[in-house]
Amino acid sequence: MTQSKETAETSFAEAFEASLNFKTPAQGELLKGTIVSISGDDAFISYGGPSEAIISSNELDDKKVGDTIEATVVRTSPDLRLSLKVAKGKASLDALIGAYENRIPVEGKITGRNKGGFDVNIGGVRAFCPLSQIALGRIENPDTFVNTTQTFRVTELSEDGRKIVVSRAALMKEESAAKSEETRKTIVQGAVLTGTVKTILPFGAFIDLGGIDGLLHVSEMSRRRVNDPKEIVSVGQQVTVKIIKLDNDGKRISLSMKDQEPDPWEGITERYAAGSAFTGKVVRVSDFGVFVELEPGVDGLVHVSQFPIGTKAGDEAVAPGTVVTGWVREVDRDKKRLSLAMREVAVNDPWAAAAEKYPVGKVVDGKVERAGQPGVFVQLEPGLTGLVPVSELALAPGADPAKVFKPGQSLTIKVISIEPDRKRVALSVEGAKAAAERGEYLTYIEEKKPAADGQEEGKSAMALAFEKASEKKN
Numbered sequence: 001m002t003q004s005k006e007t008a009e010t011s012f013a014e015a016f017e018a019s020l021n022f023k024t025p026a027q028g029e030l031l032k033g034t035i036v037s038i039s040g041d042d043a044f045i046s047y048g049g050p051s052e053a054i055i056s057s058n059e060l061d062d063k064k065v066g067d068t069i070e071a072t073v074v075r076t077s078p079d080l081r082l083s084l085k086v087a088k089g090k091a092s093l094d095a096l097i098g099a100y101e102n103r104i105p106v107e108g109k110i111t112g113r114n115k116g117g118f119d120v121n122i123g124g125v126r127a128f129c130p131l132s133q134i135a136l137g138r139i140e141n142p143d144t145f146v147n148t149t150q151t152f153r154v155t156e157l158s159e160d161g162r163k164i165v166v167s168r169a170a171l172m173k174e175e176s177a178a179k180s181e182e183t184r185k186t187i188v189q190g191a192v193l194t195g196t197v198k199t200i201l202p203f204g205a206f207i208d209l210g211g212i213d214g215l216l217h218v219s220e221m222s223r224r225r226v227n228d229p230k231e232i233v234s235v236g237q238q239v240t241v242k243i244i245k246l247d248n249d250g251k252r253i254s255l256s257m258k259d260q261e262p263d264p265w266e267g268i269t270e271r272y273a274a275g276s277a278f279t280g281k282v283v284r285v286s287d288f289g290v291f292v293e294l295e296p297g298v299d300g301l302v303h304v305s306q307f308p309i310g311t312k313a314g315d316e317a318v319a320p321g322t323v324v325t326g327w328v329r330e331v332d333r334d335k336k337r338l339s340l341a342m343r344e345v346a347v348n349d350p351w352a353a354a355a356e357k358y359p360v361g362k363v364v365d366g367k368v369e370r371a372g373q374p375g376v377f378v379q380l381e382p383g384l385t386g387l388v389p390v391s392e393l394a395l396a397p398g399a400d401p402a403k404v405f406k407p408g409q410s411l412t413i414k415v416i417s418i419e420p421d422r423k424r425v426a427l428s429v430e431g432a433k434a435a436a437e438r439g440e441y442l443t444y445i446e447e448k449k450p451a452a453d454g455q456e457e458g459k460s461a462m463a464l465a466f467e468k469a470s471e472k473k474n
Contacts, residue, residue: 025076096127103153118145181211204216224296264298289302301337368409
């Protein structure tokens with residue numbers, strides 16, 4: 001026996017033995033083979049059995065001889081018949097089982113929405129995604145997901161494949177957790193990061209930094225006053241933020257965007273020097289005054305004591321939104337504070353020369369600031385206010401000064417004491433009246449003197465009154 005004959009006999013024997021041990025595929029079984037020929041309506045598939053399996057050639061689409069296919073056994077006798085159409089659903093189901101068991105993400109198209117969630121087509125197999133599992137957080141418009149292709153995690157699958165539940169949110173959560181591990185390495189105070197606006201609330205916005213959320217408080221969104229966070233950011237917007245605070249072992253992150261804007265307090269002393277005029281808008285009212293915005297990011301306080309004379313808290317003249325004018329009193333660049341006044345302020349210290357300008361005994365005019373106990377406060381000039389005690393008001397006993405003297409009223413008073421070191425001036429209405437009367441009498445005495453030419457000149461009304469009174473006494 002030659003070698004070639006021996007080899008042929010051996011191959012035949014092995015093939016014969018294999019055929020004896022061959023197990024015919026069962027109906028519904030998935031079979032993999034190679035197209036060996038195509039003849040009319042049938043194609044023949046070699047799959048390792050004693051004979052070829054047959055499949056309808058119109059199921060092959062653009063496949064040709066030599067290509068490998070995977071199909072389902074639909075008939076075992078008299079011939080082994082396969083079908084790709086059944087295999088498509090069967091293969092997808094097997095793939096889903098594998099994805100479910102091995103936690104492999106699957107891709108599917110959302111074909112519709114119902115009351116509880118979404119219909120998802122995954123390789124020809126229908127699955128269901130609950131509404132709560134389509135995304136993380138609040139869903140504004142669920143219909144936007146319809147007709148889109150998304151990636152899901154298979155979370156529930158029955159043995160017969162009739163119930164398949166998938167979740168996009170679960171996959172997103174897993175991806176977020178993976179991202180957060182990387183992101184956490186960059187979470188240090190002072191770090192500048194790029195994030196996405198996730199949720200907007202009245203007090204600020206939560207920013208996704210990459211699997212980790214941080215809070216961007218409304219007060220940290222801009223150097224200017226922000227009433228509504230939606231004026232600055234929108235959901236989905238990419239923003240650059242700075243980590244300004246970490247609490248609870250880094251789990252609570254405070255963010256800021258203000259550093260990205262120029263500091264409006266730079267050069268503040270040049271723009272708003274003490275004594276300079278200002279125009280601004282009342283943005284906030286408190287018990288002790290109002291805050292006025294001079295420019296975005298720069299607010300100043302007008303204390304109630306610096307309201308226009310006659311104006312009090314709650315008046316329309318200082319209501320929110322009102323445009324007001326006044327003068328700058330003090331500027332503190334380091335503490336970012338501006339003290340403002342809506343009444344004229346002194347450019348220099350008026351008390352420095354007060355003793356010379358307002359000596360004891362001098363009669364001057366002033367303007368009533370306020371009245372009550374212990375008397376009436378009178379402004380002599382910007383920054384210099386004196387007090388007329390009740391005893392010097394020339395009022396009837398028990399009279400209320402506030403009902404007689406109104407803010408803004410002009411008043412003639414006499415200086416009865418002055419202490420520049422203590423910034424105190426005591427004034428008198430009684431003294432001013434007495435001084436006025438003495439002044440008229442002196443005028444009368446002057447008018448009684450003979451004129452240089454021996455002729456009397458015209459007399460004032462007060463002189464005539466004194467003259468008439470003298471005649472009656474005589």
